[in-house]
Amino acid sequence: MERSQEQKGQMREAQEEASAKPMEEEDVERMGQGDKLQHAVDEVAEKDDASQVEWVQELGAEVVKGTGRIVEPGRLEVGGETLEYDELMIATGSVPSLPPIEGLQEAAVWTSREATSASAVPESLLIVGAGGVGCELAQFYARSGSRVTLVQSGDFILPRIDREAGDLLAGIFEEERIDIRLNARAKRISRSESCLSLELEGDETLEATNLLVATGRRPNVEGLGLEQLDVTVGQHGIEVDDRLSAGAHAWAAGDVTGVALFTHVGKYQARVAAANVAGRERRADYRALPSAIFTDPQVAAVGDTSGEGTVTSKWDLTKVSRTATYQRPKRPGFVKLFADPERKVLVGAVLVGPDAGEWLGQLTLAIRAEIPVDVLRDTIQPFPTFSEAIFFAVRELDL
Numbered sequence: 001m002e003r004s005q006e007q008k009g010q011m012r013e014a015q016e017e018a019s020a021k022p023m024e025e026e027d028v029e030r031m032g033q034g035d036k037l038q039h040a041v042d043e044v045a046e047k048d049d050a051s052q053v054e055w056v057q058e059l060g061a062e063v064v065k066g067t068g069r070i071v072e073p074g075r076l077e078v079g080g081e082t083l084e085y086d087e088l089m090i091a092t093g094s095v096p097s098l099p100p101i102e103g104l105q106e107a108a109v110w111t112s113r114e115a116t117s118a119s120a121v122p123e124s125l126l127i128v129g130a131g132g133v134g135c136e137l138a139q140f141y142a143r144s145g146s147r148v149t150l151v152q153s154g155d156f157i158l159p160r161i162d163r164e165a166g167d168l169l170a171g172i173f174e175e176e177r178i179d180i181r182l183n184a185r186a187k188r189i190s191r192s193e194s195c196l197s198l199e200l201e202g203d204e205t206l207e208a209t210n211l212l213v214a215t216g217r218r219p220n221v222e223g224l225g226l227e228q229l230d231v232t233v234g235q236h237g238i239e240v241d242d243r244l245s246a247g248a249h250a251w252a253a254g255d256v257t258g259v260a261l262f263t264h265v266g267k268y269q270a271r272v273a274a275a276n277v278a279g280r281e282r283r284a285d286y287r288a289l290p291s292a293i294f295t296d297p298q299v300a301a302v303g304d305t306s307g308e309g310t311v312t313s314k315w316d317l318t319k320v321s322r323t324a325t326y327q328r329p330k331r332p333g334f335v336k337l338f339a340d341p342e343r344k345v346l347v348g349a350v351l352v353g354p355d356a357g358e359w360l361g362q363l364t365l366a367i368r369a370e371i372p373v374d375v376l377r378d379t380i381q382p383f384p385t386f387s388e389a390i391f392f393a394v395r396e397l398d399l
C-alpha cells in the first residue's frame, strides 16, 4: 500500500526519535547476539572522525583527506593536490602482518580489523596468535556466544608479557570453554562452503566458521615514497633516534617506528617529536613503558619483566581484602615485581587483576623516577584497594 507523504514524514520522525533515544536495558536484552554486538560498538565508538577533525582544526591545523605520497623532499601529493612542507612527520601506523601459512591469502580470513567491526557473532572462531589482541578477542567472542579455539605456537599464551600471567589467564579461559592449543603451528588453511579448516603441523585439523589471524603487525611504509627521503626503514619500521628524528626534516612517531605498538607510545613519541620540531630539545625514554591487556581479569605490565639479573617477588591478589569486597567468589590475580639488586629500584612489574591497567600507574612512576624500594616500603596504600598488594610484594623483595 502506498503511504502518504504525511505518513512517511511521521515514520521518519519516529525512527529518528527512536535512534536518538538511549535504549532501555530490556530492549538490549531482547536483541540477537549480532544486534547486541553492533549496539555495544555503537555505544562506545564514534561513528566518524568529525569530532577529532574539529579538534585539530580548532588547534589551527588544516585537515586534508586522502592518501599522501612524498614526491620529493619538501613536497607531498594528496589526491591531485601538492602540499609543501618544511618538516614532515610520518605517522602512518601499522598493518596486520600475515604469517606464511599455505592457503591463507585465498581463504578470506579475518584480521583484527574485521574482528573489531563484525556485525554478527560467528558460530565458531579459530584464532591464530595468543598475544594481547588474540586473547582480548578470544574472550570477547567466547562471551558473545562463539565457540573459540586459540592456537599458539609457543608453550604459553601472552608470550611477550609473562609466563605466570599467561598461565593464569589460560586457566580462566579454559573455565570459559575457550579451547587453547599450545605448541601448535598453523600449516595450511582451506575453505569449504560451510567452514574453514586449519591444518596444524603434526596433522591435526581444526575447523570453524571463521578464522582470525592475530600474529602481529608490521609498519605501514609501502607506497609512501619514502625512497625520496634520507630515511632508513629497518625490520621493525622507520628508524628514529631518541629525538624521533628519522633524517633531514623527517620525523616519525607511532606504530610506524616499531618501538612498541601502543596508542600511548605513539602519543608520547608525538609529544617528544613536537618539542624537538619546535626547537626544544627532548629525548624519549622508554624504560617505564606500560601496557594493558583488556581481558577479564586485566593483565598489565611495565618495564623490564624478563627477570634477567633481577630480584623478583610475587604477591597473590586473593590475600588482599579488596579481592573479597570486589567480587565473590574471589578470583585469582597477582602482583609480580622485578628489582635491580644493585640500585635497589624497581625495573619491571606484572599485574593480573581487576582494572590492573589503572593501578599499574604508581609502578610506572616508581620505575621511571627510580624511586628507592625503601621509599616504596614506607609508602601507605589505602585499605581496601588492590594497591595494597603492591606494598606486600615490595615487602617481599629480598634486597
Ligand SMILES: Cc1cc2nc3c(=O)[nH]c(=O)nc-3n(C[C@H](O)[C@H](O)[C@H](O)COP(=O)(O)OP(=O)(O)OC[C@H]3O[C@@H](n4cnc5c(N)ncnc54)[C@H](O)[C@@H]3O)c2cc1C
Residues within 6 Å of the ligand: 066, 067, 068, 069, 091, 092, 093, 094, 112, 116, 133, 220, 223, 224, 253, 254, 255, 256, 260, 261, 262, 263, 264, 265, 266, 292, 294
Ligand atoms: C585490535 C587492536 C587492539 C588494540 N588495543 C590497544 C589498546 O588497548 N591500547 C593501546 O595503547 N593500543 C592498542 N592497539 C594499538 C593501537 O591501535 C596502535 O598502537 C595505534 O593506533 C598506533 O597509532 P598510530 O597513529 O601510529 O597509527 P594508526 O592509529 O594506525 O594511524 C595511522 C593513520 O595513518 C593513515 N595513513 C596511512 N597511510 C597513509 C597515507 N599514505 N596517507 C595518509 N594517511 C595515511 C591511516 O589511515 C591511519 O588513519 C590495538 C591495536 C589493535 C589492532
